[in-house]
Amino acid sequence: MTAKLSGIPETLLIPLWARAVEGEEPDPIVRDDKAAEMVRQIEYDFAKFAKARLSQLGVAIRTMLLDRATSDFLRRNPDGVVVNLGAGLDTRRHRLGVETDWYEPDLAESLELRRRFFEETDRYRFLTASVFDTEWMEKVDDAGRPVLLIAEGLCIVRLPFIRSRIAPRIARLRFEQSTEGGDES
Ligand SMILES: C[S@@+](CC[C@H](N)C(=O)[O-])C[C@H]1O[C@@H](n2cnc3c(N)ncnc32)[C@H](O)[C@@H]1O
Numbered sequence: 001m002t003a004k005l006s007g008i009p010e011t012l013l014i015p016l017w018a019r020a021v022e023g024e025e026p027d028p029i030v031r032d033d034k035a036a037e038m039v040r041q042i043e044y045d046f047a048k049f050a051k052a053r054l055s056q057l058g059v060a061i062r063t064m065l066l067d068r069a070t071s072d073f074l075r076r077n078p079d080g081v082v083v084n085l086g087a088g089l090d091t092r093r094h095r096l097g098v099e100t101d102w103y104e105p106d107l108a109e110s111l112e113l114r115r116r117f118f119e120e121t122d123r124y125r126f127l128t129a130s131v132f133d134t135e136w137m138e139k140v141d142d143a144g145r146p147v148l149l150i151a152e153g154l155c156i157v158r159l160p161f162i163r164s165r166i167a168p169r170i171a172r173l174r175f176e177q178s179t180e181g182g183d184e185s
Helices: 008-022 033-041 053-076 092-096 108-114 161-173
Strands: 081-084 102-106 124-128 147-151 178-182
Touching: 008 033, 008 053, 008 108, 053 081, 053 092, 053 147, 081 092, 102 108, 108 124, 147 161
Parallel strands: 081 102, 081 147, 102 124, 147 178
Antiparallel strands: none
Protein backbone atom coordinates (compact mmCIF):
# COMPACT_ATOMS: atom_id res chain seq x y z
CA MET A 1 0.00 0.00 0.00
CA THR A 2 1.33 3.45 -0.85
CA ALA A 3 0.54 6.45 1.32
CA LYS A 4 0.56 9.50 -0.91
CA LEU A 5 0.11 12.25 1.61
CA SER A 6 1.43 15.74 1.87
CA GLY A 7 1.10 18.75 4.13
CA ILE A 8 -0.91 18.45 7.32
CA PRO A 9 -2.32 14.93 6.89
CA GLU A 10 1.19 13.48 6.56
CA THR A 11 1.78 14.46 10.17
CA LEU A 12 -0.59 11.70 11.27
CA LEU A 13 2.12 9.19 10.37
CA ILE A 14 4.41 10.47 13.14
CA PRO A 15 2.19 9.51 16.11
CA LEU A 16 1.28 6.30 14.29
CA TRP A 17 4.96 5.40 14.01
CA ALA A 18 5.63 6.53 17.59
CA ARG A 19 2.99 4.16 19.01
CA ALA A 20 4.09 1.34 16.73
CA VAL A 21 7.76 1.43 17.75
CA GLU A 22 6.94 1.91 21.44
CA GLY A 23 5.79 -1.72 21.41
CA GLU A 24 9.35 -2.79 20.59
CA GLU A 25 10.63 -1.40 23.92
CA PRO A 26 11.32 -3.98 26.65
CA ASP A 27 8.78 -2.33 28.96
CA PRO A 28 6.49 -0.33 26.64
CA ILE A 29 4.49 2.62 27.92
CA VAL A 30 1.73 1.69 25.47
CA ARG A 31 1.26 -1.35 23.29
CA ASP A 32 -0.39 -0.77 19.93
CA ASP A 33 -0.28 -3.82 17.70
CA LYS A 34 -2.72 -2.31 15.21
CA ALA A 35 -0.43 0.71 14.76
CA ALA A 36 2.50 -1.65 14.16
CA GLU A 37 0.44 -3.54 11.59
CA MET A 38 -0.48 -0.28 9.78
CA VAL A 39 3.17 0.84 9.70
CA ARG A 40 4.02 -2.49 8.06
CA GLN A 41 1.26 -2.05 5.48
CA ILE A 42 1.79 1.61 4.53
CA GLU A 43 4.52 2.09 1.99
CA TYR A 44 6.29 5.09 3.43
CA ASP A 45 9.81 5.95 4.56
CA PHE A 46 9.16 5.71 8.31
CA ALA A 47 12.93 5.40 8.84
CA LYS A 48 13.16 9.16 8.47
CA PHE A 49 11.46 9.52 11.87
CA ALA A 50 14.11 7.39 13.61
CA LYS A 51 16.03 10.40 14.93
CA ALA A 52 12.93 11.75 16.66
CA ARG A 53 13.13 9.38 19.63
CA LEU A 54 12.39 12.12 22.16
CA SER A 55 9.20 13.06 20.31
CA GLN A 56 8.41 9.35 20.09
CA LEU A 57 8.62 9.09 23.88
CA GLY A 58 6.43 12.19 24.24
CA VAL A 59 3.75 10.67 22.01
CA ALA A 60 3.86 7.40 23.99
CA ILE A 61 3.37 9.28 27.27
CA ARG A 62 0.59 11.46 25.81
CA THR A 63 -1.12 8.35 24.47
CA MET A 64 -0.98 6.67 27.87
CA LEU A 65 -2.36 9.77 29.65
CA LEU A 66 -5.22 10.21 27.17
CA ASP A 67 -6.01 6.48 27.26
CA ARG A 68 -6.33 6.80 31.04
CA ALA A 69 -8.43 9.97 30.80
CA THR A 70 -10.75 8.26 28.29
CA SER A 71 -11.09 5.14 30.47
CA ASP A 72 -11.80 7.31 33.52
CA PHE A 73 -14.43 9.27 31.58
CA LEU A 74 -16.14 6.07 30.43
CA ARG A 75 -15.97 4.57 33.92
CA ARG A 76 -17.70 7.65 35.32
CA ASN A 77 -20.06 7.90 32.32
CA PRO A 78 -20.79 4.42 30.93
CA ASP A 79 -23.21 5.97 28.41
CA GLY A 80 -20.74 8.76 27.50
CA VAL A 81 -19.87 9.71 23.93
CA VAL A 82 -16.31 10.20 22.67
CA VAL A 83 -15.40 12.71 19.93
CA ASN A 84 -11.81 12.25 18.79
CA LEU A 85 -11.03 15.41 16.79
CA GLY A 86 -8.36 14.99 14.08
CA ALA A 87 -8.18 11.26 14.75
CA GLY A 88 -5.61 10.50 12.05
CA LEU A 89 -4.80 6.79 12.37
CA ASP A 90 -5.30 6.72 16.11
CA THR A 91 -6.43 3.36 17.50
CA ARG A 92 -7.70 4.39 20.94
CA ARG A 93 -11.13 2.79 20.61
CA HIS A 94 -9.49 -0.50 19.67
CA ARG A 95 -6.76 -0.22 22.30
CA LEU A 96 -9.31 0.32 25.03
CA GLY A 97 -11.63 -2.34 23.61
CA VAL A 98 -14.77 -0.24 24.17
CA GLU A 99 -18.06 -0.32 22.28
CA THR A 100 -19.21 3.16 23.29
CA ASP A 101 -20.57 5.71 20.77
CA TRP A 102 -17.48 7.23 19.20
CA TYR A 103 -16.96 9.86 16.47
CA GLU A 104 -13.79 10.73 14.56
CA PRO A 105 -14.00 14.04 12.68
CA ASP A 106 -11.02 14.64 10.38
CA LEU A 107 -10.03 16.11 7.02
CA ALA A 108 -11.08 14.16 3.90
CA GLU A 109 -7.56 13.09 2.94
CA SER A 110 -6.84 11.66 6.38
CA LEU A 111 -10.18 9.85 6.53
CA GLU A 112 -9.55 8.33 3.12
CA LEU A 113 -6.47 6.65 4.57
CA ARG A 114 -8.29 5.78 7.79
CA ARG A 115 -11.03 3.95 5.90
CA ARG A 116 -8.47 1.56 4.49
CA PHE A 117 -7.84 0.21 7.99
CA PHE A 118 -10.99 0.85 10.04
CA GLU A 119 -14.64 0.09 9.42
CA GLU A 120 -17.45 2.35 10.51
CA THR A 121 -20.37 0.92 12.44
CA ASP A 122 -23.57 2.41 13.88
CA ARG A 123 -21.59 3.32 17.00
CA TYR A 124 -18.28 4.23 15.37
CA ARG A 125 -18.58 7.06 12.87
CA PHE A 126 -16.10 9.06 10.81
CA LEU A 127 -17.07 12.65 9.97
CA THR A 128 -15.42 14.49 7.09
CA ALA A 129 -14.95 17.88 8.69
CA SER A 130 -12.66 20.62 9.80
CA VAL A 131 -12.82 21.48 13.47
CA PHE A 132 -13.39 25.06 12.32
CA ASP A 133 -16.74 24.10 10.81
CA THR A 134 -19.86 23.54 12.84
CA GLU A 135 -21.95 21.16 10.68
CA TRP A 136 -20.18 18.07 12.03
CA MET A 137 -21.37 18.85 15.54
CA GLU A 138 -24.96 18.24 14.50
CA LYS A 139 -24.01 14.75 13.32
CA VAL A 140 -22.92 13.78 16.83
CA ASP A 141 -25.92 12.04 18.34
CA ASP A 142 -25.18 12.63 22.02
CA ALA A 143 -28.81 13.04 23.11
CA GLY A 144 -27.70 15.08 26.12
CA ARG A 145 -25.21 12.46 27.31
CA PRO A 146 -21.76 13.48 28.58
CA VAL A 147 -19.26 14.01 25.75
CA LEU A 148 -15.48 13.68 25.87
CA LEU A 149 -13.68 15.88 23.31
CA ILE A 150 -10.16 14.67 22.51
CA ALA A 151 -7.77 16.82 20.45
CA GLU A 152 -4.59 14.77 20.48
CA GLY A 153 -1.74 16.06 18.34
CA LEU A 154 -4.10 18.58 16.79
CA CYS A 155 -2.67 21.42 18.81
CA ILE A 156 0.86 20.93 17.49
CA VAL A 157 -0.34 21.11 13.88
CA ARG A 158 -0.11 24.91 13.82
CA LEU A 159 -3.35 25.11 15.74
CA PRO A 160 -2.23 25.91 19.27
CA PHE A 161 -5.39 27.82 19.99
CA ILE A 162 -7.59 24.75 19.55
CA ARG A 163 -7.25 23.87 23.20
CA SER A 164 -7.60 27.39 24.53
CA ARG A 165 -10.24 28.75 22.16
CA ILE A 166 -11.86 26.19 19.88
CA ALA A 167 -12.49 23.26 22.24
CA PRO A 168 -14.21 25.39 24.88
CA ARG A 169 -16.31 27.00 22.18
CA ILE A 170 -17.36 23.64 20.72
CA ALA A 171 -18.33 22.62 24.23
CA ARG A 172 -20.38 25.77 24.79
CA LEU A 173 -22.00 25.68 21.36
CA ARG A 174 -23.16 22.13 21.28
CA PHE A 175 -22.13 19.78 24.11
CA GLU A 176 -23.25 21.06 27.45
CA GLN A 177 -21.74 18.23 29.44
CA SER A 178 -18.39 17.88 27.74
CA THR A 179 -14.92 17.10 29.04
CA GLU A 180 -11.81 18.01 27.04
CA GLY A 181 -8.72 15.95 26.51
CA GLY A 182 -5.69 16.99 24.47
CA ASP A 183 -2.07 18.01 24.55
CA GLU A 184 -0.98 21.21 26.21
CA SER A 185 1.20 22.44 23.33
C1 LIG B 1 -0.56 14.98 14.21
S1 LIG B 1 -2.00 14.22 13.53
C2 LIG B 1 -2.68 13.50 15.01
C3 LIG B 1 -3.54 12.31 14.70
C4 LIG B 1 -4.10 11.58 15.92
N1 LIG B 1 -4.86 12.43 16.80
C5 LIG B 1 -3.02 10.89 16.67
O1 LIG B 1 -2.68 11.29 17.79
O2 LIG B 1 -2.50 9.89 16.13
C6 LIG B 1 -3.09 15.60 13.24
C7 LIG B 1 -4.46 15.22 12.67
O3 LIG B 1 -5.26 16.39 12.67
C8 LIG B 1 -5.97 16.45 11.46
N2 LIG B 1 -6.31 17.86 11.21
C9 LIG B 1 -5.49 18.89 10.89
N3 LIG B 1 -6.18 20.03 10.75
C10 LIG B 1 -7.49 19.70 10.98
C11 LIG B 1 -8.71 20.44 10.98
N4 LIG B 1 -8.74 21.73 10.70
N5 LIG B 1 -9.86 19.78 11.27
C12 LIG B 1 -9.86 18.46 11.55
N6 LIG B 1 -8.73 17.70 11.58
C13 LIG B 1 -7.58 18.33 11.29
C14 LIG B 1 -5.03 15.84 10.43
O4 LIG B 1 -5.75 15.42 9.28
C15 LIG B 1 -4.43 14.69 11.24
O5 LIG B 1 -5.23 13.54 11.15
